[in-house]
Amino acid sequence: MMHLSLDDIVGLTGGTLIRSGNTTVFKGMAALDEAGEDEVSFLGNEKYYQDFINTSAGVVLIPAGVPEYPEGAALIEVENPTLVFGEVIKHFVSSASAFSPGVHPTAYVAEGVSFDPDQVSVKAGAVIEHGVSIGDGTEIGCGVVIGAGVEIGENCLLHANCTVRERCVLKDQVVLQPGCVIGSDGYGYQLVDGRHEKIDQVGIVVLEKDVEIGANSTIDRARFGKTIIGEGCKIDNQVQIGHNVRMGKHCLIVSQVGISGSTQVGNYVTMAGQAGAAGHLKIGDKATLTGRTGAIKDLDGGVVYMGMPARPMREELKKQANLARLPKLIAEVKELKKKLAEE
């Protein structure tokens, strides 16, 4: 851990020193309400303004236009404190998972696997089946299982205990959090004589460049052809993606979302936590589904949706407002009946 001076932090953040404080050397970083005198913090959201006023942090990164300051702390003004704080973090944290190439003796690598052992890291207990290829700079974490014929690009990071089944493709810079499963069988059966007969699932999954998949998420292989997660998509934990889904670029799919088979998701789509989409739908570019929204029909792009079934947010909020008027309406009708009876 490298300590930082106040000047170091100004240089690192590209900010403007508004005020010096009591501390000259900083040893770590923490949230406003947790930080101590030798720690750096930041004001990234006005919700934390009170924490800012009360903070004991030695130095705080702040946006422009903050009306009042806490006592004691040095202050550095930056354009985007949340983003710039990331630079501070990078300096403070000597990553525990620094890349170290080589194949651990307890890992098993089958014959016919194509990679440069000086440029790839295969960690303890990992299993790599035959016919796999791995690009330079990629790390295969402990206990990871890579099925036969899988192709993995450069600079990927596969965390512990995840599974990539046979023939799937991971492009460059893909990140898999622990326990996720890529290429499980799609869910497909035909009822034959009272039994659900399995329909073979022989396609693959393709994770395009810069995709990240969260912990214990599952992406099913296509029945045939490909389940595709487009470039730059970021998928959170415990998300389920059905077979033959095609997702565009740069989508944000938050935790516990489920997308059923063959649905096509556009570019820059956001699906918040616990949302869902039925199968065989089309969701347009830049559509946003708020938390737990359930899509059961095609959704136009560029619209914010709420509710189950999904409606444009304005409609759903109006529906809820009308519902809130129901007690008054019931009273009014009672009154009207009384009046009419009196006449």
Add this chain to the structure above:
Amino acid sequence: MMHLSLDDIVGLTGGTLIRSGNTTVFKGMAALDEAGEDEVSFLGNEKYYQDFINTSAGVVLIPAGVPEYPEGAALIEVENPTLVFGEVIKHFVSSASAFSPGVHPTAYVAEGVSFDPDQVSVKAGAVIEHGVSIGDGTEIGCGVVIGAGVEIGENCLLHANCTVRERCVLKDQVVLQPGCVIGSDGYGYQLVDGRHEKIDQVGIVVLEKDVEIGANSTIDRARFGKTIIGEGCKIDNQVQIGHNVRMGKHCLIVSQVGISGSTQVGNYVTMAGQAGAAGHLKIGDKATLTGRTGAIKDLDGGVVYMGMPARPMREELKKQANLARLPKLIAEVKELKKKLAEE
């Protein structure tokens, strides 16, 4: 990969050649909108009729009664194109996971495990504890952990990194997708002096014949006695089954469904994605819960349910229709009040 002639495909599918096309040798298969001249495709759902008309596939499997054909493609009429296409797939795909018996040197098999190493496959990094028995034709995937005393039938397929805890029972032809957990502790505590004291969970899980469990699904062991998943049930990814649940035969439980402890599920029950059932309920045979339906009371068999709380679909749709009339109703009451005031 074995190439197929048009005659081969007619033979394989048991269909009738309606029309020959331009291609005589076929090298693979794909969806209607993706297939090329040397590929086989199929029309399994009228939703894809437009893709069918525009397809570039070399040959298409079609049902009876299709009114119009695309140009160029050969056409073979079959009774059930989706099902028959599975036969084409089987021929084209030389499975990457062909069964190869034997115990991998990196696997660990404790003493007192009962199986025929010439008839069972234990793959790299698998762990099998003492007292386990395994039937012929079964494959234990890479990184799988089998707890003490587990019984596994014949021709089972346990994919990578799944866990079966102690004493659970898997009958013949059970399939576990990667990362699923069989026999985790049920969720049971008693509040004693302000602390939740764990109630021992000492039962087991029994997966009957032909059960399939999806990736990262979890099936809790019974408190005592058995959690039972009936013959032929197909459980999708990320499904949670609580302790002491008893599920009948041939149910379809789609992804992210949760079923709480001690609930009894009948035969041929369908629960669509993200549906749920509270504990200690009875769900009748052939009940269907649509996506995200929430059962909080017993449900009769043979009925389609919707909503939270679950209602027969007809009622729920009527409720939604009434809700849609609310704005008009509000306007009508306003008008009535106005009229009465005028009189």
Add this chain to the structure above:
Amino acid sequence: MMHLSLDDIVGLTGGTLIRSGNTTVFKGMAALDEAGEDEVSFLGNEKYYQDFINTSAGVVLIPAGVPEYPEGAALIEVENPTLVFGEVIKHFVSSASAFSPGVHPTAYVAEGVSFDPDQVSVKAGAVIEHGVSIGDGTEIGCGVVIGAGVEIGENCLLHANCTVRERCVLKDQVVLQPGCVIGSDGYGYQLVDGRHEKIDQVGIVVLEKDVEIGANSTIDRARFGKTIIGEGCKIDNQVQIGHNVRMGKHCLIVSQVGISGSTQVGNYVTMAGQAGAAGHLKIGDKATLTGRTGAIKDLDGGVVYMGMPARPMREELKKQANLARLPKLIAEVKELKKKLAEE
């Protein structure tokens, strides 16, 4: 397995023998509707009263005040049959997972790991990275991966195939069910030039004393600082906890719940199955969220909430009652319009 006489069971349960039955030696235990003559059962919930009347169990633990008895069975009255039955279970089940210290030869333990191999059990295929410390009485299950610098307390039980990423902290008596993930990256990105740039997640997770985490649950590490699960919290399967969540003591978080980043959960909070909470909220002490309740604003303590968005249960039930009156209301308004038109 040690058999028990009727006197043994009376002694074990501290109960009162109400009636002797036909059996003198008991060999196991089971539910009322499954138990046979040589098995012990219990009446823990009046829902099972009919099963009790029809039971074939040899002896049943019952609460006070049961009006009628089944034929044949011995009966022992106890204060809390469910709780006391746990003692019977403990006697009958010789646990398959008895603690046996030592490091399995197929496990990998890096240099610089601090533990007493005579007091700790590291099972087959486990991986422990450098700088880890492990307290006495702790078991690291098969296939578990412990990242660098993790601290694990005494008497912890980590079941198979779970993952604890670098630097996280588990206090004493923590239990991890199979497949859970502690310390996955939080979900944080900034949109920069049309791409979601990852915000480093360099904090940790702290699981306080007596915490249990369910199978395939995921707890994200803090962006920086700590994600904290308070003492005695019991988290069920497939629960997702976002980065920087701080949970108080003795909460019950049932399966498939999701809690978004930075939300603060009080003490003794209950969240039932499939409930959710948006990010940056405060949920007060002893708040209860019923199944699938969705919190999108701060929630006061001591209140039972229902619905999406979450409302106090009384309000939500009233809303539902009003909704149920809607068909009648529509008819009444129609009638009023008719009457007014007639005048």
